[in-house]
Amino acid sequence: MSPARRRGLADEVADRIREAIFSGAYPPGAQLREVELSGAMDVSRGPVREGLRLLEREGLVRVAWHRGATVTTLSATDVAELHTLRGALEDLAVHHVVDRATDEDLNLLAKTAAAMDRADDPHEMVRCDIAFHDAVFAAAGHQRLAEAWDAIRCQVHLFLLTRISLSTEDYLGLVPGEHHDLVAALRARDADAALALFAAHRRNAFEVIASGTERPASGK
The missing domain is CATH 1.10.10.10 (Winged helix-like DNA-binding domain superfamily/Winged helix DNA-binding domain)
Known part of the structure; x- marks a missing residue:
């Protein structure tokens, strides 16, 4: 014992x-x-x-x-790898949500997005952001995909913490609207629009971090 x-x-x-x-x-x-x-x-x-x-x-x-x-302090390589891996996982999740999600799943996504409207602190907003993406992977109904997300979930949380450590300008104002747009595209079962919106959402965070993260001396 x-x-x-x-x-x-x-x-x-x-x-x-x-x-x-x-x-x-x-x-x-x-x-x-x-x-x-x-x-x-x-x-x-x-x-x-x-x-x-x-x-x-x-x-x-x-x-x-x-x-x-x-x-952990994320290097430029860490940032790039997390960005691309998260993108690959989320693209697959979006396709599955569009094809398979129930109204209950979509209502839960809307509820998690609505929680962002009440967040008044960047760290709380990051928690809401992660909770939203948890709900996306749950709604995809793909167990191994959810497990793959869970394997990098804490690192993505650290990724977003790094983002707000570099800049919080307009952060609290912009993030809720981005997620409401994501929900609308998923509700409409519009995979192309949802994929483009998810990519733009990821890119916004990536560009803030990439601009403030030094590359390793080797350039790798």
Whole structure:
């Protein structure tokens, strides 16, 4: 029973650190010190170390022997890969939503988009954005596609956190409207319009990040 409890505690620790990252308490590049975290959460360093390893597998944390753990800072290559992979997954999801989504699925998408109208903080807007895309993949009715999204979901959240760390100009005003347009295109079962709108939505975030992210010295 003890090993199971330790794994459960590590999961709880990971959840709390993840939440702190998503809330902006630990921005990209921030140091995650085991001693401080264990003291703040009143746990030993073992579960903290295991929790950080779980977050490392999600892509949220990077652990190096000479630096310890830090919140992942996305490189230009990371940004480009996430942008293109997310695009490939979302394009497939859009086709499936247009073909298969029920009225209930589409109503849920509209509800998640409406939540953005009430968001008054960039971090809350990012949460709403991720929740909307969760609903898109759920509405697609494709289990393995949903699992593929889930595998990069935290990294996409970090991608959007990076976006708002670089600029929040017009962010709260523009994002809700973009998502209402996405819902309208999906309701109309217009795959071409939906694909174009999703691509434009992704591109808006990508261009902000790409303009503020240095490429590696190798140029790769």
